[in-house]
Amino acid sequence: MSHAAYVFASYGIATLTVVGLCLWVIADGRARQRELRELEAAGVRRRSAEAATGEPR
Amino acid sequence: MRLLAEGLSARRGEDLIFNDISFALSAGEALVVTGPNGSGKSTLLRVLAGLLMAEKGSLKLENGPPEMRHPSELSHYLGHRNAMKRELTVAENLSFWKNFMGDSPGGSGRDLVEAVEAVGLPGIAHLPFGYLSAGQQRRMAMAKLLVAHRPIWILDEPTAALDAGADRLFAGLVNAHLDQGGIVVAATHQPLGLERTGELRMTGFAGVGGGMWHDA
Amino acid sequence: MRLLAEGLSARRGEDLIFNDISFALSAGEALVVTGPNGSGKSTLLRVLAGLLMAEKGSLKLENGPPEMRHPSELSHYLGHRNAMKRELTVAENLSFWKNFMGDSPGGSGRDLVEAVEAVGLPGIAHLPFGYLSAGQQRRMAMAKLLVAHRPIWILDEPTAALDAGADRLFAGLVNAHLDQGGIVVAATHQPLGLERTGELRMTGFAGVGGGMWHDA
Amino acid sequence: MIALFLRDLKLSIRAGGGAMIGVLFFMTVVAVIPFGVGPDLNLLARIGPAILWIGALLASLLGLDRLFQAEREDGSLDLMLMQETPLLATVFVKCAAHWAATGLPLVIAAPLLGLFMNMDELAIGATMLTLLVGTPAITFIGAVGAAVAVSLPRGGLLVSILVLPLAIPVLIFGVSAVYAAIEDPAPFLPPLMILMAITLFFAVIGPVAAAAALRHASD
Amino acid sequence: MIALFLRDLKLSIRAGGGAMIGVLFFMTVVAVIPFGVGPDLNLLARIGPAILWIGALLASLLGLDRLFQAEREDGSLDLMLMQETPLLATVFVKCAAHWAATGLPLVIAAPLLGLFMNMDELAIGATMLTLLVGTPAITFIGAVGAAVAVSLPRGGLLVSILVLPLAIPVLIFGVSAVYAAIEDPAPFLPPLMILMAITLFFAVIGPVAAAAALRHASD
């Protein structure tokens, strides 16, 4: 009683899923880092807090 | 009665919008909040109305009625949206709010007909709210301030979309409210023509304060 | 090019809102529509934009390009709402409209970067539209007028919610458009600071005119 | 509070057909099943109660997403949040009005659809009773979903997804009560009692959770 | 036009989970069914195609009400009405984008759910094919309802009501084609052909009617 097809199918799908997940995580990270670099290049940067708000008169 | 704000600051998303705002308003006084687009006027008013949590600071009502948990229970809030249903008639809308809100201790709301007359649109209370023009809708939303009594009015750009005549009419309403010992806080880009007002200029808060996702 | 309105009247529901309105605008001229709340300014503009059927009267464009069915095809309409998607970035929004609308004959739209600079907000076109404050959103909606060329601009209360600096900027844009031979129709409660303008005062139409359910 | 109840009833009748719409939707779903399953009368009678319950579940979920969203969009929610009246009570009354406008008509329409499904009188009666007892629970559960999704675009489907899993117990006990009534040996009362208990439970929990979510979602 | 298609795709992916929510709703509905009718594998296999079709019908209808309403609310619809491009083409492209974002994922998810309903390979294949052919028709029919209801509050349910009766033929021929494929004697092709004809018919009629309704509804 051998069902090699089922075994290979499950290992194959498992591999696909896991590899896909890894690639997605990596791609997502790359995209975020690129966005960060673009923002940095556009000169958007956190300055340390300088209080400037409304004062009642 | 005295409305006391001490060191208020508030966030939107993660960023501090304003920081350390304090003022005190006694009965019969008004505060006008001004400042450029995006400087946090609406945010401040929502904090006063209890609709946004203040990040820091406190908001108190001194000499108010006892057993009150937050000043917002004694406040009217008129935001950008009118809080009226397009499908119901003006009269149905107003009488719903009159019933639902009830009157705060120490005063009583006017009745529907008077209120509609006071905003200068007598005789169209039977129309569905959705049939009115932008300015007429805004005026009916002001009639809501009159039908249920609240000592504190919080108004966000009340006169946007109003014509000059309505502006004067509105100034009259607010002054009458102040004369009766009410308190008014209003954000605006245009002069409102009020008496006895303080002004609070918001400049926007460029710094970070708590940008927690970045290194300090 | 000449925009010619003759004896226009329009209904909302069953009531005539205005009756017999005529004007003529040549290239380089502007018309400012004023009047109290509910007098029919927005209704008139929607008729001009082809979004409401006129009850009577006609709207023509003389010396316009041939094979054009209605002047609205040569018009920009900026209503109360901005016609931009909050989820897309400003650049995506603008380039969609640029592609979708295309240019009218006889001119060409500016490119995105220029347009965003012209409304004074360079460098934030990559942001989702929903992140902008009310005033910034309105300005970006004005940038839409620039990216696709249309000789006629129809503007409904364009400067509501803008602060003073933005008001001036807007007047500059409109004057530049007029200098290039454009036509502008704008409804407003506030002075716009335009040159070469005619004014049309709507008074509202109190009579019944065609109330079909009444005897004359 | 009565003012709120009446207003919500008026609104759901005036705004786009209100109550009628839910019933029509219910009828369409139920009418569609025989087309799918084929006109096998016995099979229809067998799965009838289940189909009626599923149809009612879907139909009463569908209107729910606007429960608070409409209030939020026109600013009414802000005012409701500011009042002295506990938000809990407001939510409860809104749920009650919503059920009266959409749930009740479903219950009333159920017998007709039972006939379409070739169910006998007993089964129809039992279905109606369980629907009467069970649909309020769905409304109360749905209120939580509606409150969570109040500020979302396309909230509708998301509400259904959040709510359906929680509504499964209601469905199970509703259907099993009906089957218990039809098949003699099984007793009818216990599952009905459980259904009632579930409804009461959610009538308490639902408004509490929804009120908390609403307070939190306001911005 | 391509710009419009791409924009709508982007929107439905970005705004609130979009396409995924439709599939998720589909799965949830199918998962609820066994709780109602009981875990009887044969019965499930028997009603499987019908359930899948009904689930797909609901899921693809439910997102539809925002098709034009969202455009109207932010004023984009006004601009679209004013253009030289025929409104017909605009509507058609919007329908196509909507189907690609919600109908297509449903078709792709169908096999998985077919397995859950214990259907055999043939039935699953037939269901997928009929869904592929039939769901565009639902989108086109729905567009008419969405256009009619564009100016109504609570348009969502109303659209379903206007649209469901029209969609019933699609459902009937879809399901009967699947059953024909499973049971030998009945031929598979004729109902499939009819389904195709229906889809083509509505691909023409739908945008025409929707465009007319939109022109009329603008105020």
Added chain:
Amino acid sequence: MSENSLAIRKFSDLANPTRFLALADRVLPWFAALTALFFVLGLWLSFTTEGDYQQGETVRIMYVHVPAAWLSMMCYSVMALAAIGTLVWRHPLADVSSRAAAPIGACFTFLALVTGSLWGKPMWGAWWVWDARLTSVFVLFLMYLGLMALNRAIDDPARSSRVSAVLVLVGFVNIPIIKFSVEWWNTLHQPASVLRLDGPTIDPEFLRPLVVMAIAFTLLFFTLHIAAMRNEIWRRRVTSLRRLAARSAGREV
């Protein structure tokens, strides 16, 4: 008392996003390498050990199915812990962790479902039955997807965090149902034979590859989770920088 608060301070020091990023940069390569190592070993073991006399070759499916099923439950438990962190300590990293875990958990659950189905066809003769174990795992899958949809729909994390934390906790009732469903209801599915109080009852021949694969899957989970958390922190940086840009744009006009 003071010791306690010191410990909390230490903990929250570590949980500062910037520190977390530094830490992640340091440990990620090691984790990735270890994961790969264990997978090679596990795969080798699972294809070289003998087949079962009863189940034949299909027993090899177990080496994927069972770890994936365990991980799907563990991932949800991690999310539930994070949800408590969000609700009780309001720590922002807790929300990041819970958000990052959802897609990973969905993938593992998907794997458990698919491999289980592929095993069930030869063993039970059906791809799917609606028994308690399988249904509850399917519900778990739907819950993961629902949480992902919710997280995407509310783009402001400050608002969605507590809502989704509550939902995660509500959904946690499902986990014991999955675990004990085979004991509470009679089902087709195998009862527990490894994770039992009285020790494993499974043949060591099968136990060895199973344990190695389980370790490999666990390492994989932590690797991906840390990486995904890092991505999420970056995403939030991008978001807040963008808001800052929006706020300061046009200020000088």
